[in-house]
Amino acid sequence: xxxxxxxxxxxxxxxxxxxxxxxxxxxxxxxxxxxxxxxxxxxxxxxxxxxxxxxxxxxxxxxxxxxxxxxxxxxxxxxxxxxxxxxxxxxxxxxxxxxxxxxxxxxxxxxxxxxxxxxxxxxxxxxxxxxxxxxxxxxxxxxxxxxxxxxxxxxxxxxxxxxxxxxx
Numbered sequence: 001x002x003x004x005x006x007x008x009x010x011x012x013x014x015x016x017x018x019x020x021x022x023x024x025x026x027x028x029x030x031x032x033x034x035x036x037x038x039x040x041x042x043x044x045x046x047x048x049x050x051x052x053x054x055x056x057x058x059x060x061x062x063x064x065x066x067x068x069x070x071x072x073x074x075x076x077x078x079x080x081x082x083x084x085x086x087x088x089x090x091x092x093x094x095x096x097x098x099x100x101x102x103x104x105x106x107x108x109x110x111x112x113x114x115x116x117x118x119x120x121x122x123x124x125x126x127x128x129x130x131x132x133x134x135x136x137x138x139x140x141x142x143x144x145x146x147x148x149x150x151x152x153x154x155x156x157x158x159x160x161x162x163x164x165x166x167x168x
Contacts, residue, residue, distance in 0.1 A: 006095075017075045022089065024073075043057060
């Protein structure tokens with residue numbers, strides 16, 4: 001499970017769109033955020049004039065779906081982009097699930113592949129599938145050299161994505 005602490009640890013700003021994606025706003029990350037995370041964020045943003053936040057703060061744990069609708073309303077009022085919020089989720093997910101370098105090349109390639117399955121292999125993925133939009137033969141693909149190359153591409157992607165999203 002991804003928590004808001006994971007975003008904070010990566011110096012990523014949290015807003016209502018980030019909350020919405022982890023609540024009800026994304027098929028991939030739906031229900032990922034806990035009630036406690038949503039409640040704590042609402043308390044941080046507490047404004048007695050904002051009836052939506054008041055309703056979230058006054059809600060019960062078993063009202064997650066209703067809270068999600070309130071979060072969506074707050075997210076829609078916010079001047080931010082869902083695309084950017086989703087990129088933050090993607091980065092946190094990859095960092096949290098990034099495998100250690102594996103001595104077994106085939107297992108390592110499988111682990112890198114598995115990272116992107118949940119995200120449906122987005123265009124900016126550093127992962128290269130053998131034979132998909134390329135002519136890499138199995139003999140070239142399943143080598144230590146290729147695995148190290150792909151592993152380092154992932155590290156570069158994480159660094160670049162972190163630099164881009166840091167503070168946004």
